[in-house]
Amino acid sequence: xxxxxxxxxxxxxFVLAAVxxxxxxxxxxxxxxxxxxxxxxxxxxxxxxxxxxxxxxxxLLAVPLFIFVANTMNASGVTDRLLxxxxxxxxxxxxxxxxxxxxxxxxxxxxxxxxxxxxxxxxLIIARMMVRKGxxxxxxxxxxxxxxxxxPIVPPSIPxxxxxxxxxxxxxxxxxxxxxxxxxxxxSLMAIIAVLARRRDFPREAPIAxxxxxxxxxRAFMPMLLPVILLGVIYSGIATPTDAAAIAAAYALVLAYxxxxxxxxxxxxxTLVQTxxxxxxxxxxxxxxxxxxxxxxxxxxxxxxxxxxxxxxxSPLLFLAGTNLLLLALACVLDxxxxxxxxIPLLVPIAVSLxxxxxxxxxxxxxxxxxxxxxxxxxxxxxxxxxxxxxxxxAIFRNVLPFIxxxxxxxxxxxxxxxLVLALPRHFGYRG
Amino acid sequence: xxxxxxxxxxxIAAIMFAVMFALFVYKIVMRYAFGDAVAWADELAVLxxxxxxxxxxxxxxxxxxxxxxxxxxxxxxxxxxxxxGIVRAVLVGGLLAAALPTICGYLLFLNRTQTAVLRWPVGWxxxxxxxxxxxxxARSAVTVVRLCGSAWEREL
Numbered sequence: 001x002x003x004x005x006x007x008x009x010x011x012x013x014f015v016l017a018a019v020x021x022x023x024x025x026x027x028x029x030x031x032x033x034x035x036x037x038x039x040x041x042x043x044x045x046x047x048x049x050x051x052x053x054x055x056x057x058x059x060l061l062a063v064p065l066f067i068f069v070a071n072t073m074n075a076s077g078v079t080d081r082l083l084x085x086x087x088x089x090x091x092x093x094x095x096x097x098x099x100x101x102x103x104x105x106x107x108x109x110x111x112x113x114x115x116x117x118x119x120x121x122x123x124l125i126i127a128r129m130m131v132r133k134g135x136x137x138x139x140x141x142x143x144x145x146x147x148x149x150x151x152p153i154v155p156p157s158i159p160x161x162x163x164x165x166x167x168x169x170x171x172x173x174x175x176x177x178x179x180x181x182x183x184x185x186x187x188s189l190m191a192i193i194a195v196l197a198r199r200r201d202f203p204r205e206a207p208i209a210x211x212x213x214x215x216x217x218x219r220a221f222m223p224m225l226l227p228v229i230l231l232g233v234i235y236s237g238i239a240t241p242t243d244a245a246a247i248a249a250a251y252a253l254v255l256a257y258x259x260x261x262x263x264x265x266x267x268x269x270x271t272l273v274q275t276x277x278x279x280x281x282x283x284x285x286x287x288x289x290x291x292x293x294x295x296x297x298x299x300x301x302x303x304x305x306x307x308x309x310x311x312x313x314x315s316p317l318l319f320l321a322g323t324n325l326l327l328l329a330l331a332c333v334l335d336x337x338x339x340x341x342x343x344i345p346l347l348v349p350i351a352v353s354l355x356x357x358x359x360x361x362x363x364x365x366x367x368x369x370x371x372x373x374x375x376x377x378x379x380x381x382x383x384x385x386x387x388x389x390x391x392x393x394x395a396i397f398r399n400v401l402p403f404i405x406x407x408x409x410x411x412x413x414x415x416x417x418x419x420l421v422l423a424l425p426r427h428f429g430y431r432g
Numbered sequence: 433x434x435x436x437x438x439x440x441x442x443x444i445a446a447i448m449f450a451v452m453f454a455l456f457v458y459k460i461v462m463r464y465a466f467g468d469a470v471a472w473a474d475e476l477a478v479l480x481x482x483x484x485x486x487x488x489x490x491x492x493x494x495x496x497x498x499x500x501x502x503x504x505x506x507x508x509x510x511x512x513x514x515x516x517g518i519v520r521a522v523l524v525g526g527l528l529a530a531a532l533p534t535i536c537g538y539l540l541f542l543n544r545t546q547t548a549v550l551r552w553p554v555g556w557x558x559x560x561x562x563x564x565x566x567x568x569x570a571r572s573a574v575t576v577v578r579l580c581g582s583a584w585e586r587e588l
Contacts, residue, residue: 013523013527016523017520017523017524018500019504019505020505020516020517020519020520020523021500021504021505021506021516021517021520022500022520022523022524023495023498023499023500024499024500025489025498025499026498026524026528026568027524029528030523030524030527030528033527033528033530033531034527036531037527037530042534042538043531043534043535043538044534044535044537044538044541046531046535046561047535047538047539047542047558047561050561051482051558051561054478054481054482054485055478055479055482058474058478060481061477061478061481064449064452064481064484065453065456068449068453238464239460243456243459243460246453246456246457246460247460249453249456250457269446272446272449272450273442273445273446273492275449276442276445276446276449276484276488276492277488277492277493277497279449279481279484279485279488280445280484280485280486280487280488280489280492280493281489281493281497281498281499282499283481283484283485283486283488283489284485284486284489284498284564285499286485287485287486287561335499337499338499
């Protein structure tokens with residue numbers, strides 16, 4: 001495989017700009033421009049690749065809508081309701097509040113689709129509660145960071161929308177495929193907490209009275225309906241994923257501003273502004289990736305890579321193991337959306353030619369990326385929790401390691417048993 | 433002055449997003465209640481999405497909030513960081529500046545075509561892309577000037 005001048009310039013400029021601290025989207029755009037210049041192609045392609053691709057990929061509109069849902073839910077105080085329910089369920093165990101952290105993340109992630117939103121929302125609230133109860137701050141922040149990785153495995157999921165777009169698979173099948181692995185992640189984290197709780201003598205919460213159960217469940221019922229509605233409308237074929245995202249956003253607005261009336265005009269404006277910030281940031285990475293991927297594709301990199309790997313002829317399992325290692329290693333330096341948009345177009349065709357189901361592969365890829373988000377030394381969630389809770393990153397690194405081990409066990413189990421992902425979508429009619 | 437301009441730009445972006453969402457709700461109600469597929473609402477929502485991205489990136493999102501791989505950059509001592517900042521701004525700003533005239537020319541050319549439903553000239557509809565490029569070029573130029581000036585440490 002000989003690297004052409006074009007691909008050297010493309011990757012060289014991208015890496016140089018990124019290492020010098022340029023935002024990822026801009027670095028990809030700059031690399032793309034340098035590529036077009038040295039290969040004497042028309043710079044008008046920049047407009048075609050970004051704007052036409054955004055215009056024609058309608059499913060991308062689900063992304064800002066899911067961001068909006070997460071921000072609205074965070075602003076509406078729904079977190080408290082989910083927290084009460086989780087607390088009622090698992091609070092009375094030793095290390096109860098840490099267990100509550102994991103469980104409420106599992107429930108809340110059913111409405112957000114973004115791991116960072118989960119960490120900044122319920123993750124932060126519970127981490128603060130844990131510190132007040134006497135947990136070590138590093139452990140509290142690490143628990144929230146590890147629990148937030150569950151978020152994008154449970155529908156709705158922004159990374160899954162990206163994957164489905166790139167790999168041309170069904171968003172609905174992806175969403176269903178994530179449910180069992182997400183439950184396993186929660187179980188494994190909770191098991192680790194149970195072990196640590198005994199060893200480090202964590203406190204318990206007071207159990208709630210039997211009579212308080214119906215009210216606690218009732219208070220959390222309407223928010224918990226959101227993922228059900230979402231999956232329901234997508235899977236019954238009533239609505240496209242994009243429309244479903246809009247329905248979810250409307251439901252979140254009704255809950256926050258009409259039913260609970262817990263948020264008002266200033267929160268609404270704040271939510272909109274926050275959503276614009278995230279949308280612009282993510283959108284620029286998407287735009288940069290469209291240009292970057294155009295250059296990669298016109299240099300025939302995917303074909304060359306595919307030919308090289310097929311020539312080497314690995315077993316599917318070996319390929320999956322290699323993918324896991326590659327993604328975890330890259331997650332230490334790249335952000336999840338960039339990896340998804342740049343690497344997946346290279347990997348999916350190879351996976352398909354090795355007869356690996358694209359939905360299974362997608363869930364596995366996203367699982368890797370989420371673990372990567374909590375992986376020292378670059379995991380974004382660790383830094384988000386560190387800055388939100390004012391805890392030194394080092395203390396979080398130390399405490400997150402047992403959780404990483406637990407999540408890796410789930411990753412290995414899913415890699416070995418594809419049915420953990422595929423059984424549910426197949427049961428609901430996914431043919432693959 | 434700049435603070436006020438950014439606030440105005442933020443309001444415009446927020447309103448664009450709100451209208452985009454309202455169009456979705458309108459469209460869904462029309463489709464499921466009245467069986468009317470309002471294609472213009474679909475198109476307008478997509479166009480607003482594109483404007484929110486590039487308008488927002490150009491005028492709303494502060495530099496420090498952007499997603500960057502800055503592990504190396506942040507680990508540098510101040511003087512190399514100053515050099516890195518200048519090289520980065522010249523490299524990225526320079527490449528985008530080099531592309532800007534062609535992009536503008538191409539957008540004007542695209543005005544001969546119209547969007548599928550609303551029949552708007554494509555060049556104007558896509559012009560937010562050039563706005564973003566121009567804003568990044570301008571910001572890079574300011575960064576270079578400031579980093580070369582005497583108060584450079586404040587810029588890092």
